[in-house]
Amino acid sequence: MQRMALEGLHHITAITGDAPANVDFHTRVLGLRLVKKTVNFDAPDVYHLYYGDDIGTPGSILTFFEFPGAARGRAGNGMVHRILWRVPSEEALSFWEDRLRAEHVPELHADNELIFTDHEGLAHELVIVASEDEPLTAAAGDIPSEFALQGFHGVRSYARRPDDSNGLLEAIGFASEGFGEWRLAGDDRHAFYFQEPPPIDSGVQGAGTIHHVAWSAADDNELTAFRERATAAGAHATPIIDRQYFHSVYFREPGGVLFELASRDIGFAYDEPVESLGHELKLPPQHEHLRERLEQTLTPLPVP
Helix, strand or coil: CCCCCCCCEEEEEEEECCHHHHHHHHHHHCCCEEEEEEEECCEEEEEEEEEECCCCCCCCEEEEEECCCCCECECCCCCEEEEEEEECCHHHHHHHHHHHHHCCCCEEEECCEEEEECCCCCEEEEEECCCCCCCCCCCECCECHHHCCCCEEEEEEECCCHHHHHHHHHHCCEEEEECCEEEEECCCCEEEEEEECCCCCCCECCECCEEEEEEEECCHHHHHHHHHHHHHCCCCCCCCEECCCCEEEEEECCCCCEEEEEECCCCHHHCCCHHHCCCCECCCHHHHHHHHHHHHHCCCCCCC
């Protein structure tokens, strides 16, 4: 019998105040595919944009809530502050260093990693990883396939009292690697969760900050089981919530970071073919009656 385990990261959700620039950066510069153009299900007057590999595979999905004109935020204690992506080689890292420099993107190249921020200050880190996980890449005309981003490696968070998180993280399957490093490994995929000392300044949620991170569960049965484990470890978990492309459970880990457990049994082809993912505005049934107004009021986006 296959063991029950979370399969690394499912998606990461951040905030943007400028959806057109967000689409440009993540599709044209980073070479990701826009796999879903929808709205925030809890606040349908704003976009929820999803980027990922060519078919929207969990483990590659970076999403953004758009709040037009939102002030830039600042990561602090209890927040994820950097996204880690896998690249396969030093040659790939050099390619990205040259590409980002040509785009005037602030970057810093250290051994086996490249750190940079997007136009709103959201921090990314490219890490050379020899991983057995399947590479999750998107085809982009001017990015050689051997240099493309290969999906998430993990996230870095700020935690003032990291030991408070031990019980909850262990309960849902994380293994401590020591010194604030946690590994979440399933049968097919793995990811890392790093806890680091926070800056003196308090965090402020806003553009360029990460709202939550989602870990990958198979289906409702796993969501229920892991929800029970999290609750037993002291988390205040939501019931299972239908997000159309996956089902979700939310809770905060004791360090303050908002965790989501998201199922991977539905997918982004639920309401449009894989070939045309991200082409049209997709609305959940409860908001379909708002389509005419939303198509007039949502920010016009560039064609990726």
